[in-house]
Amino acid sequence: MSFAPVDEQLELLTRGVEKIVPEDELRAKLQKSRETNTPLRVKYGIDPTGIDLHLGHTVPLRKLRQFQELGHTAVLIIGDATARVGDPSGRDEARSKKLTKEQVDANAADYLNQCGKVIDLSRAEVHRNGDWFDPMGFGELLGLCGQVTVAQLLTRDDFAKRYRDEKPIFLHECLYPVMQAWDSVQIQANVELGGTEQLYTFMLARDYQANAGQAGQVGVMSPILVGTDGVKRMGKSLGNYIGIAEEPYEQMKKFMRVSDDNLRDYFTLLTDRPAEEIDVLITGHPKEAKVTLAKSVIGGYHSPAEADAAADRWQKEIGGGGLPADIPDRPLSAPADGLMQAVDLLAELKLTGSKSEARRLIQQGGMKLGADKSPVLTHDEQVAVSDGLLVWAGKKKFCRVALT
C-alpha cells in the first residue's frame, strides 16, 4: 500500500495533540515510512485493572485509530504484568487491591472488546507484557533498574507529594515506568500514545531503545480530558467519567452536565468534526452544541437511533419541563383511611433513604405531588394517597404510586 503525503498525515495526527517529543522526529519517521513503504508501529498500552473504558481513554485510542486509517500498525499492549503493579501516575496513594490472574484475564478480554469500538482490532497487534516480564530473570530486571535513579523518580509529582505527606511509596510501584518503557523495546515501537503525564516514561523508553540499538520512539501526548465535573481529569475513581459501555441515556445525562467551558475540548478530542465546524457549534447555543456532541459520541458507541432516543428522553425528562416520559411505579400498601403522613410516604416509596432524610427534603421544599407539582409544606401533612399518584422528591427523583 502507499502512504498519504506526510503533511497530510501530520495534519490529521497532530489534531488535538498537546505535545510531541521530540517534536520534529514524527515528521522524519513518517517521511521514512513513506519512502520505505513501511508502516509505523504505534504503541498504546492499557492495564486491565478495571472494567470500564471511559472517554478519557478514547482520546489516545482515537489517535491510534487515525494512525491505523493512515495505514500504520496499531500495537496494543495489555499490561497484565504492569497491572499487578498499578500505575502510580497521578495517584496520591497506592492501589490497594491486588488482582488475581483470573481477574486480569477477564478484564483484558473485556478491555479488548471495548477497545474494538474505537480501533480496528482485526488489524491491530495485541501483546501482553506478561509474555516478556514473567520469564524475565532477576539480572535482567536489575539491568533495567540501573538506568533509573531515585531522584528521577522523586521528581514525579505523584511520588514527590506522597513522600512529602508521609504516604507509602512501594518499591514495586517504582518499577511501573521501567516496565512500561521496556515494553517499547519489546515491540519495537516507533510511536507511543498517551497522556502528557507519561513524558518521563516515554523518554525512559527512548533510552532503553537506544541501548538496544533501536531508533527511539516518538511520544505523542494527548491532553488530559477533563471530567464531567469540569475540573479534574476524567477518571473512574473520581466519579466524573462517561463510560463507553454505559447506557445511552446515562451517557446523555452526563454529557448535558458537561461544563460549557469544556465543549471545545470535547468536540476536538472526541469527534472528527473539523475545527471550523466546531467554532460554529460552540458559538451557537451551548445546550444545542451539547446535544450535538452527545448524539455524535453516543451514536458512535451505540447507534444513531439509540442516541436520538436518549436525547429525546433527556429533553422530555430533564430538559423540557414537561412530565418525564418514563415514570417508574413503586408499590405501596394502601392505608386504611387513604391518608398518610408525608414523611412516611417518601420513606415507604424508598424515594429517600430514611425518614429523617424525608423530613429534611420536605423542609426544604423538595417534595411535590401530582402532575402540577403541588408542594408539600410540612413533614406531618396528611397526604391523600391514590393509585397512580405522582410523587416527587426533588427534581430528579420521582415515582408513581402503585397501591397494593
Added chain:
RNA sequence: GGGAGCGUACCCGAGUGGUCAAAGGGGCCAGACUGUAAAUCUGGUGGCUACGCCUUCGCAGGUUCGAAUCCUGCCGCUCCCA
C-alpha cells in the same frame, strides 16, 4: 531490633475530660438563579415513636458523676534510626 506518630461521620481534617451528633473543607442532597449546564447564593448532610430520646469518634475492656478526649490490651497504618 530501637524510637516517634497516627486511626474521628462518604472523603480529607479539627477537637485532647463536660457547653460534642462532634469545627472547617470537599463531595453529595435540596432550594433560588438559569439553558432543570457550569459558576454563584442559601440551607441541609447518623437514626427515631423528634422541642425529646437512642447510636456514633479503629476494636475490647477500665478509671470517672461524666470520655472522641485519660489508662490497659489488641488490631491496622506511617515515618525515622540501625
